[in-house]
Amino acid sequence: MKLLFALLISTAWTFTGAQYYYQGLMDYLENRLLAIEDRMQLWHEQSHRYHTEMKDFKKLTAEAMDGLKNHHSMLFKDLEGAAARVDRVEQEMDYVETQMSPRACTNRADKVVEQEAWELEESRDCVEIISGIRSVKIMKRVGSPKGMWTRDPRSSKVYIFNGTSGNTIYQFKSVLDFSRSLGVTGSRSIRLPSEWSGPGSAVYNGYLYYIKQEAEADMHVVKYDLLSGSVTETTMFPVEGRATVYNLNPETVADLAADDGGLWLLYAPSDSEPTISLAKMDAATLDIEQIWDTRCPRENAEAAFVVCGTVYVVYNTRLASRSRVQCVFDVNDMVLSEEAPLIYFPRRYGAHASLKYNPEEKQLYGWDDGYQIIYRLTMKRKLLA
Known part of the structure; x- marks a missing residue:
């Protein structure tokens, strides 16, 4: 009788220990999943912020490129005008030089x-x-x-x-x-x-x-x-x-x-x-x-x-x-x-x-x-x- 009682007590302690073990394991896994979810949420927020910053940067770049194109067009027109003026000056120099006394x-x-x-x-x-x-x-x-x-x-x-x-x-x-x-x-x-x-x-x-x-x-x-x-x-x-x-x-x-x-x-x-x-x-x-x-x-x-x-x-x-x-x-x-x-x-x-x-x-x-x-x-x- 005593032996049976001792066996029952031992079995109860075993089930109780297993219950505590599995409960600890579940708590650990839940904490890890919560940590992963927190990291995923942080990554999502950072990704959204980076995406927003990239859109802003692309917008600024496009505006800068448009400005550069406008400046390039203006500079090209100025250079064309300068080239035309240089050609005119050279033609006038050629004419003047042919009229001057040779040296x-x-x-x-x-x-x-x-x-x-x-x-x-x-x-x-x-x-x-x-x-x-x-x-x-x-x-x-x-x-x-x-x-x-x-x-x-x-x-x-x-x-x-x-x-x-x-x-x-x-x-x-x-x-x-x-x-x-x-x-x-x-x-x-x-x-x-x-x-x-x-x-x-x-x-x-x-x-x-x-x-x-x-x-x-x-x-x-x-x-x-x-x-x-x-x-x-x-x-x-x-x-x-x-x-x-x-x-x-x-x-x-x-x-x-x-x-x-x-x-x-x-x-x-x-x-x-x-x-x-x-x-x-x-x-x-x-x-x-x-x-x-x-x-x-x-x-x-x-x-x-x-x-x-x-x-x-x-x-x-x-x-x-x-x-x-x-x-x-x-x-x-x-x-x-x-x-x-x-x-x-x-x-x-x-x-x-x-x-x-x-x-x-x-x-x-x-x-x-x-x-x-x-x-x-x-x-x-x-x-x-």
């Missing part, structure tokens, strides 16, 4: 020619000097920032020299064909037997004249027949080291030019020589007929061209500005300092890598930062010294 440096004549002799000479030789730039036409943009393009004075064919060296040139039937082409597509590729060095080549009467110079080698002028595709003449020119003719375009080893009088070569005898030299060449044999010191500085020179036996050297600055003719040299001593032109080229893109004169059209073919440009010139008669 270019020239070689003054040392002797007076009789009028009868002048009239006889006039019938044989070109007696014009540039008085200004009449118009500018931007054809297109093809190739590298530096290069050269030109037209044969005796035909309509146009030649493209892309870059500062290579052994391939591109021939178009006309300026119109070139302007309508996509890049150099539609052209005839001409592969030369040797590389041309620098954008100083010339095309004259069906022949290509180009400079050939390899590293530490002598400079050669090569005459190439564009019709037959063969080299007809080559001559070596005495130039020391790697002298370049224009300080601002060191890739131009020497510069060949063609005008009414024939073929010319602009070069620097040595790197220490401060001025540009000029040589008259026989276009048929490449023989040197005469050499002059133009006394035009190489410093800040970017290009040059020859018109009627008169050299026009174009200058600029290292940070490209407006190109200008600042030095003129006439081989016939017929250009006075008072009549030498002070010509400013219209401000375009950068600086000229090359300028090639066409005596039949009285135009310059310029290569400016990859753009091909035609400058139509106005001319006047040279005066007696």
